[in-house]
Amino acid sequence: MPIVIFELPDGTQRKVTADAGTVLMQAAVSNGVDGIVAECGGNASCATCHVYVDERHGELVGPPNDVEDEMLDFTAAERRPTSRLSCQVQVSDALDGLVVHIPEEQV
Amino acid sequence: MSAPGAGSGVVVVGGGQAGFSVVQALRGAGYEGPVTVFTDEPRLPYQRPPLSKKAHTEPEGLGVDLVPETFYRERDIDLRLGEYVAAIDTAACAVTTGSGERVPYEHLVLATGARNRPLPVPGAELSGVHALRSLDDALAIGRALTTARDVVVVGGGFIGLELAQVARARGANVTVVELADRLLSRAVSPQLQEHLRQRHERDGIRIHTGTAVERIEGKGGQVCQVLTGQGPLPADLVVYGIGAAPRDELARDAGLAVDDGVVVDEQLRSVSDPRVFAVGDCARHPHPHADGLVRLESVQNAIDQGALVGRRIAGGAAGPYESLPWFWSDQGPVKLQIAGLRASTDEVRVVPGDTPERLAAYAFRDERLVAVETLNWPAEHLAARRLLQQDPPVSPADLAGATLGALARARRTKEVRA
Ligand SMILES: Cc1cc2nc3c(=O)[nH]c(=O)nc-3n(C[C@H](O)[C@H](O)[C@H](O)COP(=O)(O)OP(=O)(O)OC[C@H]3O[C@@H](n4cnc5c(N)ncnc54)[C@H](O)[C@@H]3O)c2cc1C
Ligand code: FES
Numbered sequence: 001m002p003i004v005i006f007e008l009p010d011g012t013q014r015k016v017t018a019d020a021g022t023v024l025m026q027a028a029v030s031n032g033v034d035g036i037v038a039e040c041g042g043n044a045s046c047a048t049c050h051v052y053v054d055e056r057h058g059e060l061v062g063p064p065n066d067v068e069d070e071m072l073d074f075t076a077a078e079r080r081p082t083s084r085l086s087c088q089v090q091v092s093d094a095l096d097g098l099v100v101h102i103p104e105e106q107v
Numbered sequence: 108m109s110a111p112g113a114g115s116g117v118v119v120v121g122g123g124q125a126g127f128s129v130v131q132a133l134r135g136a137g138y139e140g141p142v143t144v145f146t147d148e149p150r151l152p153y154q155r156p157p158l159s160k161k162a163h164t165e166p167e168g169l170g171v172d173l174v175p176e177t178f179y180r181e182r183d184i185d186l187r188l189g190e191y192v193a194a195i196d197t198a199a200c201a202v203t204t205g206s207g208e209r210v211p212y213e214h215l216v217l218a219t220g221a222r223n224r225p226l227p228v229p230g231a232e233l234s235g236v237h238a239l240r241s242l243d244d245a246l247a248i249g250r251a252l253t254t255a256r257d258v259v260v261v262g263g264g265f266i267g268l269e270l271a272q273v274a275r276a277r278g279a280n281v282t283v284v285e286l287a288d289r290l291l292s293r294a295v296s297p298q299l300q301e302h303l304r305q306r307h308e309r310d311g312i313r314i315h316t317g318t319a320v321e322r323i324e325g326k327g328g329q330v331c332q333v334l335t336g337q338g339p340l341p342a343d344l345v346v347y348g349i350g351a352a353p354r355d356e357l358a359r360d361a362g363l364a365v366d367d368g369v370v371v372d373e374q375l376r377s378v379s380d381p382r383v384f385a386v387g388d389c390a391r392h393p394h395p396h397a398d399g400l401v402r403l404e405s406v407q408n409a410i411d412q413g414a415l416v417g418r419r420i421a422g423g424a425a426g427p428y429e430s431l432p433w434f435w436s437d438q439g440p441v442k443l444q445i446a447g448l449r450a451s452t453d454e455v456r457v458v459p460g461d462t463p464e465r466l467a468a469y470a471f472r473d474e475r476l477v478a479v480e481t482l483n484w485p486a487e488h489l490a491a492r493r494l495l496q497q498d499p500p501v502s503p504a505d506l507a508g509a510t511l512g513a514l515a516r517a518r519r520t521k522e523v524r525a
Contacts, residue, residue, distance in 0.1 A: 043437065047485075074515060
């Protein structure tokens with residue numbers, strides 16, 4: 001099962017096991033990673049699951065979908081080139097070793 | 108002698124969205140005392156929104172889980188599933204469970220949620236008539252929907268309309284019966300009520316507003332028809348969602364102030380006892396965007412109130428409760444989102460979106476934007492949430508011909524330049 005690393009704004013890292021076929025947000029929430037609020041439970045409604053994919057992995061994860069792309073313009077923390085909503089990122093074995101950074105603010 | 112309850116930690120009554128948020132924030136903010144959660148449902152805390160947006164016969168299909176059991180174990184949270192709190196003794200700072208156990212507390216958090224108002228008509232007890240609040244309710248409805256042909260939904264509120272779309276998508280004949288003259292009568296602006304009605308009717312859902320359900324009739328104990336002010340409707344499944352009432356009886360019996368919810372101050376503490384907090388659906392609280400006290404039933408409210416109280420008890424920074432209210436409801440193809448609090452006297456302006464499926468309604472009070480309702484337009488909803496929390500307030504003139512999205516982008520650019 002792929003291992004994903006969430007890096008908090010203070011630089012600490014949380015290494016968690018994600019299940020292929022679920023979404024990245026779920027891996028953070030099930031493991032109690034702080035800073036992924038996910039108010040809407042993965043419904044692409046709230047943008048409180050914002051992450052910055054590490055630049056090295058930007059291409060691996062790919063670009064946001066259309067609705068997500070629009071939403072990312074209004075996240076609490078600034079948008080960056082590799083911003084994604086983690087509830088819209090499907091986990092697959094290819095993501096093993098992925099590093100994502102958690103922004104300062106979500107709400 | 109130390110104060111009653113000193114050192115005995117936090118007791119949370121209710122393991123729903125708000126209770127979960129309390130304990131998550133407590134441990135997240137480094138609270139090290141004992142934490143105990145009593146919840147009368149025999150399962151791990153879960154989220155309710157999927158219950159009315161999907162139909163399944165197995166829990167896995169609904170995807171309601173918040174966190175696995177290990178989350179609580181690793182954080183030393185004593186989760187007492189299937190255990191009911193029967194009484195609070197505020198003088199001694201202790202609760203008594205249904206089985207008679209006495210558990211002391213230093214801080215008590217009431218997160219007891221709400222219960223559905225019962226359907227007050229003859230026949231409501233027939234098999235095939237369901238309320239919808241718990242996972243078990245949803246699974247029972249999911250099972251019934253595998254064979255139901257004629258579904259009657261009583262109540263044209265959020266839950267009723269969501270479920271009507273779910274049933275319709277399964278190919279059932281669906282009729283929504285609503286007593287008021289409009290759908291979602293107090294929840295959204297009149298302009299949107301009409302729009303939503305047309306959307307649902309276009310999908311083949313029949314809607315009878317201004318119509319009372321008089322009785323429900325059955326054959327051999329199983330529902331077969333619903334008698335309404337406009338005549339009988341055949342039914343093999345009836346689901347009702349006619350509002351909820353806060354579960355505030357524990358607080359009332361303990362002598363705490365209640366008024367359709369546990370009355371709390373801006374710190375979410377009971378106005379009668381500073382050691383007791385109330386959060387989520389069961390709390391009636393002041394809010395900077397409301398005249399007087401409000402009680403809100405939403406995931407945002409449950410999460411943000413729970414988090415605030417958890418942080419406060421842990422000794423972290425926590426000002427008054429003033430999170431911007433927001434809400435969503437997925438009604439089949441329609442994603443409705445609301446930001447802010449609207450009053451019936453607000454002036455509402457409806458603006459079409461950039462695609463035919465999209466729409467926004469902007470509500471103004473005293474020349475300032477106070478609430479925004481959107482259909483299928485999450486970006487505009489998010490822009491509303493940003494702008495409603497910023498100064499200066501948005502005036503009708505700011506919005507002449509523009510969307511909030513455009514305005515938010517323009518303001519951001521200005522900030523960056525400044
Ligand atoms: C079908 C449905 C769909 C919804 N959809 C949406 C939506 O799309 N968007 C949205 O924002 N909101 C939605 N909501 C509302 C949202 O789910 C609630 O506002 C939220 O769950 C409130 O959280 P809470 O913790 O206050 O209450 P609850 O989640 O109801 O939890 C309270 C818990 O406390 C337990 N309890 C009560 N009294 C006691 C006692 N004495 N002892 C022990 N345990 C006790 C209850 O059994 C319950 O498990 C929906 C609600 C329902 C029912
Ligand atoms: S969890 Fe709400 S948008 Fe991702």
